[in-house]
Amino acid sequence: MSTQDPITYEIIQNSLRAISDEMFSTIGKTAMSPIIYEVLDMATAIVTPNAELASAGSGIPAFVGALDKSVAKIIELHGVENIHDGDIFITNDPYYGGVTHLNDVVLLKPVFYQEQIIAWTVNIAHWNDVSGKSPGSMSVDATEIFQEGIRIPAVRIFADDQPISGVFDIVVCNSRMPEFLKGDMWAQIAALRLGAKRIIELADKYGVEVYLSAVDNYLAFGEKMARATISKLPDGHYTIQELLDDGTKLNIELDIVNDEIIVDLTKAPAQSSGPNNLSRDGTLLACQLTLMGLIGDRNMANGGCFRVMKVLTEEGNLYHAKAPAACGVYFETLIRLSDLLWRCLAEQVTDQLPAGSFSSICATIMGGTHPDTNNHYSIVEPEIGGWGAGKGFDGVNAMFSPMHGDTFNCPAEIAEARYGVTVGQLALNDEDGGAGQFRGGKGIVLDYIIRNDNSFLTCAYSRAKVPPWGLKDGEAGTFNRIEVLRTDGSTERHAMATEVKTNTGDIVRVITANGGGFGDPKQRDPKAIADDLKNGYVSLDYAKSVYNYHGEG
Template sequence: MKTQDPFTLEIIQNSLRAISDEMFSTIGKTAMSPIIYEVLDMATAITDADGELASAGSGIPAFVGALDKSVRAILDKYPDDAIREGDIYITNDPFYGGVTHLNDVVLIKPVFADGERIAWVVNIAHWNDVGGKSPGSMSVDANEIYQEGIRIPAVKLFSNDELITSVMDMLLANSRMPDFLEGDLWAQISALRVGNKRIKALAGKYGTATFRDAIQGYLDFGELMAARTLKALPEGEYTLSEPQDDGSELSVTIQVKAGQLIIDLTQAPDQSDSPINISRDGTLLACQMALMGLIGDREMANGGCFRVMQVKTRPGSLYDVKAPGACGIYFETMIRLNDLIWRALAENMSEHLPAGNFSSICATIMGGTHPDTGKHYSIIEPEIGGWGGGPGGDGANAMFCAMHGDTFNCPAEVAETRYGVTVGQMALNPEDGGAGEFRGGKGIVIDYKIRSDNSFVTCAYTRSVVPPWGLKEGHNGTANRIEVIRDDGSSERYAMATGINVNTGDTVRVITANGAGYGKPENRSQAAIEQDLKNGYVTVEYARSVYGFNQSGSR
């Protein structure tokens, strides 16, 4: 008999969210790597016994829908009687439930009460180095997954609450930074143990039947909320093709009908010889992020929300890679797809959605020998940039893209302490661009001064050629890229490159795009233009030529 008390169900549902957040906090407070404890490149979740996402904690939006898929990979691989209370599983392989790329390591633990499996706790975090051909385990020239690091194919890490030391030994032996790896791993293990303890107590207090009813009710509510969002949108079929920086073209067809969202990606290019492929699960994540953007309530994300969506892919394509395709730079294809879906909707619903943003992870990897410690160091930084203007407001300055929405940039003080660099500047991008009635937000400029010879830089930036797109006659934004400024004053520009050699005195300058504008620039108010000039967001020449502004107060 189902529990009918709505107050009890609500308490359990909110408790699950609190437990997810507590697991998240546990990792953040105990991890070894700044990419985890400062940037928060991680996520936590709870699923029901069958692997449907019940609750997600804070963390990267792109990870929210990843973790249920990892649980299902365990359920597919292991028979029920082989899954026991003291087990912890580990995976990072997109062909074995890892979903993203080898740096993102997932830990999974079943939760039992009264001898019955009632849930799973799961988390994911980005590890600095998991081996492979390049330091940092990401390279834009890898052509098969074997070059990208150690593959962990959904194996047991703990059995009967005992660490399987042979697995740990293999992990440590394959990393250039084993001390960081071990510290981050134990942080994730601690979070699982916290989640397991809290869920057991919750089920013990209210009973396992009531616990299950609460999860099912939460999932049903998520489905209802998503269906209502889609029913409020104009029904129709929207198709968009967009050129990409590398000269290729990506296409999508979206159908909104009767509270359902159907996304057809079967026209995607064949999978690539470069590491920009994504698994079908990764493609689902990009689509799920777009749906949650429409719903607008990140904290309510659960498996029920995604029941209203159907995604069509073609095996062997860019969006449904087959082994041993490389996936290390999957994130740029994922954000390109998310942005493609958003643009297809925005161009048909421009009264509700904003113009294009810098829309890139702008992954920046630097490393070498730390000049103070003599040890290998590695910086792995996603960057912040400008968002597009929208109906009624300018775009946000210096924010992460949709994929990294709950993260932070690494403070200069931490970067200088933990890494072998000096941060020369961190400022808003002064370039002109993104004009509109509501202008695009500003990107950033960061200078990293290299302090040791024979260091390296790897970068993976898109929107470096094709800029953020304007809406309703708003102007496009600017471009993402890095510049390597040599000690002799010469400079080089890069967007996709592996292992650029840099030496003492060289500067790596990160430049992220200003977002695109919304509406005709001539409709921008005089007061807004004057404020832009005061803030240094536009030059006088640009204000005159694009906005028709003159300092006499008229146009």
């Protein structure tokens, strides 16, 4: 490899991040579905020829670590010698490099320079419907992956820069919303092509050897940064256990040895008969997500950072499921694993991390016939909630989970126009909970008013029975759930449910948890308590009983 001055390397490395972000922006500006162009449920990346993450754009943090794994599977299945300029590959199957679940579709393009692969441009986005037994392609009662949608097993969808019509048509045909699917897919294809063009421009400008050397240097820097972070933590063997809402016991073992972390998940529960399983690659995402939280620089995520972590799994358990196990609700297992790793570090290793957050994607899927167009519609929404408090600061209100990162809630105007519901309210959760010297952040209350009969609700919420954990004598937070307020005055409570029938005038009320508190509530500043009362964050009775507040401040 050729060597080069550090300024040139820095220019190339920053250019890679800019290219990743430009690909991200391209998808956001051209996609059809609000889950992509408003919520930004997607990610983009540049991957090295040998399947290490070279640079990541904006987007869902957990997705970023998925894309190098997708490239690795394509290379494994097809062989480098059978990959050609003008190819584009597609996968969504967690057992074929799709990593997550069938709704998250990965598109991959090798970037050739003088007959040599010098990079891959890759992106992933959530498609609203990819067939399966339930609209939205997610159901909490699925027992095998065949019920969750079409499986696309890492196949070629473009050759010589032209679509392979048979594959293309099969993918489009297997959706209840084919026009949205086509629009989203072409947005991802455009981003791949743009990224490839920019990378070739870099290689033209600086020379391919300098370009490849700069990438290697960038990965080495990522590894150095990660090792420096881990070396500051005390060596030791740490264990922790926690219950899921259904009573399943999760446990992990964590070893910190010099500048490496070893995560042992071999004692995990057996894989589930339901859809909350993780592929091994999905489990790696959870661990890498926590690692990047420790490092604290999301923009510097690359494959070098991940060299410091070893993850041990046992095939056939919850964190290394065997096909055809269902994976549609993988995200709740992923986020709870990441949260448990975080809790282990926060309670036993370092006091620099905050308490537990609402730690659920709170997936809300609604659909039916649009009252204005008479077409089928599907809402697929992650929700925002309260984060945990930390040493010296209150928790953040109404923020997406750490897994979802750079995403946004869908504006009411878009939801009402595209989805055919009315948004009745969006407010902070005024329930008491998460007390501490520093209080947990507030979740939300969000009302969707149904506008047509024979509609449905599917939801996947965890922490509906086991609340976000407090830290250093801080109190636990509150609970995630959905309440369906019927027109007859009755109320139903749901957390994991499939195709609950809803009709005109029913209200689907989303309630997300307040985060856990940090420190003894009796130590909270009376002025801060007075502000909490003024803002409606706590009730007066709660302030008196938990904070021992008597009007100070």
